[in-house]
Amino acid sequence: MESLLYGLALLACPVGMGAMMWMMMRGQRTGSGTLKGPDQVAELRSEIDLLKAERAAQRAKGGL
Known part of the structure; x- marks a missing residue:
């Protein structure tokens, strides 16, 4: 046992x-x-573009 x-x-x-x-x-x-495949890639690319635009706007204002 x-x-x-x-x-x-x-x-x-x-x-x-x-x-x-x-x-x-x-x-x-x-x-x-969650998204899969091409939809996810497209969403991530648009998010990257948005972040780049925000960073460029901050630099134009004299920020970072």
Whole structure:
């Protein structure tokens, strides 16, 4: 009986880690509302352009 408890305790960590990994991978596939592919690239490029324009405006005012 005691060796059975030790065996269960020994397996608890790897089984728990496997379950957590499975749940995390499953959560990524459901699509949490983030953009993928070309849409994401376009959004990031527009954000970069906006940040560049803000930085240029700050430099024109004598800021940074």
